[in-house]
Amino acid sequence: MKTNNILMVISVFTIFLLSKCNTQHPQNNAKLEEAKAAIAASNNIYFEAFAKGDSSIFINRYAKDCCILAPNVPAMCGEDAPLHFFRVAYHDIGLRNGKFITTAVYGDGEEYVTEEGLWQSFDANNVMFDDGKFLVLWKKTPEGWKMYRDSFSSNKK
Template structure:
């Protein structure tokens, strides 16, 4: 192989690799922005008693994997979970603190963080950690797998 052809192939390969890296970095930045925006309004659904805000955070094929219960999966899972959290648990507000978002380049990213839950009197009644697998859908980044656990023993 001549030096010219080798140089040209090397340059093409380097450009392709660099382009993939840029695409992955762009996707990660886009996902981080969408996650921050989603998390900023997530708990408004409980403060307002509006399940539509909550449901819109999730992909239609999402699974919510709460501790001590089987996973809730499918298009009805977010509404089912919202009703339980709102009516039975008394969730009225909360807070997410994202500590890391990683992945990118394949339509999925993982968010890691901690959460706090508040009742109607704005008293924190639970806190814990979470992992959320986000999926890029035709309508934006949505929660695909939502798994969390409390920092406290089960009652």
């Protein structure tokens, strides 16, 4: 009987410890919510760059040490990467608007968080010409949350 009581106490204590390990601290939760809000705000103006033809809006979404990992081309990294990508998307592809649909944000909100989602691209006639999925690693910088690694792929064959 003593063995059963000891096992029960150990089991309850173990369950208690495991539940504490899986619980986020309210402060970390607040930091993650802050990161989510910053990501949503950035995503809301991202495609304005293409609608207005203003690369500065686009460039400001990215960290200075970013890498854009577009499909079927080498990684574009560094401070000039966003401008290069903007020019190709705007002039060669004809991107004029789009939409991000965030499906999840992972992390603790301290230095990095990962955003997962879907995207849609529209031309000058507001016709969707491509869509796909993405993963973005966001980095907290002195200027706020910026895209550090931007990886995406099309659903088109």
